[in-house]
Amino acid sequence: MRLTRYFLPVLKETPAEAQIVSHRLMLRAGMIKQSSAGIYSWLPLGFKVLRRIEQIVHEEQIRAGHIPMLMPTLQPADLWRESGRYDDYGQEMLRISDRHGRDMLYGPTNEELITDIFRSHVGSYKDLPLTLYHIQWKFRDEIRPRFGVMRGREFLMKDGYNFDIDQDAALHAYNRHLVSYLRSYERMGLQAIPMRADGGPIGGDYTHEFLVLAETGESEVFYDSEITDLKFGDRAVDYDSVAECQAVLEEFTSRYARTDETHDLSVFEAQVPEARRRSARGIEVGQIFYFGTKYSEAMGASVVTPDGGRVPVHMGSHGIGVSRLLGAIIEASHDEKGIIWPEGVTPFHCGIVNLKQGDGAADAACDSLYAALTANGLEPLYDDRSERAGAKFATMDLIGLPWRITVGPRGLEKGVVELTSRRTGESEEMTPEAAVARLVQIYAAHR
Numbered sequence: 001m002r003l004t005r006y007f008l009p010v011l012k013e014t015p016a017e018a019q020i021v022s023h024r025l026m027l028r029a030g031m032i033k034q035s036s037a038g039i040y041s042w043l044p045l046g047f048k049v050l051r052r053i054e055q056i057v058h059e060e061q062i063r064a065g066h067i068p069m070l071m072p073t074l075q076p077a078d079l080w081r082e083s084g085r086y087d088d089y090g091q092e093m094l095r096i097s098d099r100h101g102r103d104m105l106y107g108p109t110n111e112e113l114i115t116d117i118f119r120s121h122v123g124s125y126k127d128l129p130l131t132l133y134h135i136q137w138k139f140r141d142e143i144r145p146r147f148g149v150m151r152g153r154e155f156l157m158k159d160g161y162n163f164d165i166d167q168d169a170a171l172h173a174y175n176r177h178l179v180s181y182l183r184s185y186e187r188m189g190l191q192a193i194p195m196r197a198d199g200g201p202i203g204g205d206y207t208h209e210f211l212v213l214a215e216t217g218e219s220e221v222f223y224d225s226e227i228t229d230l231k232f233g234d235r236a237v238d239y240d241s242v243a244e245c246q247a248v249l250e251e252f253t254s255r256y257a258r259t260d261e262t263h264d265l266s267v268f269e270a271q272v273p274e275a276r277r278r279s280a281r282g283i284e285v286g287q288i289f290y291f292g293t294k295y296s297e298a299m300g301a302s303v304v305t306p307d308g309g310r311v312p313v314h315m316g317s318h319g320i321g322v323s324r325l326l327g328a329i330i331e332a333s334h335d336e337k338g339i340i341w342p343e344g345v346t347p348f349h350c351g352i353v354n355l356k357q358g359d360g361a362a363d364a365a366c367d368s369l370y371a372a373l374t375a376n377g378l379e380p381l382y383d384d385r386s387e388r389a390g391a392k393f394a395t396m397d398l399i400g401l402p403w404r405i406t407v408g409p410r411g412l413e414k415g416v417v418e419l420t421s422r423r424t425g426e427s428e429e430m431t432p433e434a435a436v437a438r439l440v441q442i443y444a445a446h447r
């Protein structure tokens with residue numbers, strides 16, 4: 001993409017309404033625009049990152065054997081009356097009535113809808129196990145929408161639902177989700193720690209939240225510092241193997257790590273030596289639940305068993321805050337100049353800065369770099385504006401592309417361009433071909 005043809009409404013001023021750095025940077029980098037409290041338009045740069053995050057979530061869910069689908073945002077109130085949650089959910093639920101006076105709602109989550117789909121089409125143990133998921137907009141009329149996309153009213157969530165014959169099978173699905181979530185967050189360049197949590201209005205007593213440590217996080221967390229050394233890495237896990245998934249769960253959840261809702265000081269002190277006890281703040285970027293037969297019993301979702309009996313299915317639900325993740329990633333990865341995107345989610349793979357727009361040799365070198373990167377499956381953002389170098393660097397630093405290639409007449413006389421890392425600020429001179437080859441190699445690790 002050439003910047004002169006793109007839509008990147010960067011703000012010079014720091015927006016006064018934004019209290020935390022990720023919100024400020026998303027506004028300044030022209031990623032989002034608020035349309036009303038807690039509701040945003042996703043401008044092209046923000047939309048690109050949102051799509052990258054979604055893509056990672058899809059790939060990792062499909063890898064785990066979970067099946068993508070799409071349910072609507074508007075749901076009939078009657079399904080929620082069946083489960084008993086229509087009245088329980090309270091004011092966070094946006095209630096609407098259609099022209100015929102039928103009660104509808106903008107879905108805050110989808111347990112009822114998915115259970116209705118299941119009971120309409122599945123009746124036998126032979127169709128299990130089954131995990132269906134979608135990535136869809138949710139609406140929760142939060143009392144205090146704030147921090148930009150971190151606590152929105154309309155937000156994008158991946159929510160998945162497992163259906164299993166019994167508790168053991170459902171707990172395997174739970175573990176599969178834990179593994180796939182660890183992989184997903186790491187691919188986004190994030191460390192998200194599973195912590196024991198509280199069921200909340202969705203219910204259930206087997207549940208973990210995934211938290212990204214950050215000062216601006218809304219949750220208070222308590223943990224054993226050893227947990228921050230754990231890395232999932234690129235290990236291969238067989239999602240069909242109960243033992244392998246269980247081993248990952250044990251590895252990542254056996255140390256003390258809890259949110260304030262479940263924190264127990266006496267257990268903390270008994271389990272964790274004082275030097276390793278930490279309390280901090282965290283951003284919840286996902287949660288997994290096993291809640292047994294809560295919805296299947298209320299809504300009549302059962303299957304025939306091998307011996308001809310009938311049992312309600314065991315279920316769980318598993319969510320990732322897709323839109324919140326943009327804020328979380330920026331909170332975890334920025335400096336005073338702007339965002340620093342991890343390679344896994346960056347909106348463009350690199351920037352090209354032409355130091356002398358209009359100079360024949362510099363323009364030609366930028367064009368051929370652009371073509372070579374594109375031919376290698378990389379997407380550059382070429383700053384082809386007639387601006388000073390300083391202004392171009394400032395824009396690149398603000399929008400946070402992890403790599404920048406700087407092209408100028410002086411370097412070109414020696415046959416070199418400069419490749420700069422946004423994270424370290426280090427630059428290296430090399431031929432344009434070598435710069436392309438280096439980027440190809442770097443991104444090969446993030447496919």
Ligand code: ATP
Nearest residue numbers: 149150151152155157284285286287319320321324
């Ligand atoms: P919170 O405690 O932050 O209100 P929750 O526990 O109610 O969230 P879940 O029902 O677990 O949320 O939803 C799954 C994920 O969706 C959360 O882990 C979070 O990342 C994201 N999410 C929830 N509410 C919001 C919101 N208002 N804005 C953006 N993302 C949200």
Ligand code: MG
Nearest residue numbers: 209284286287
């Ligand atoms: Mg939650």
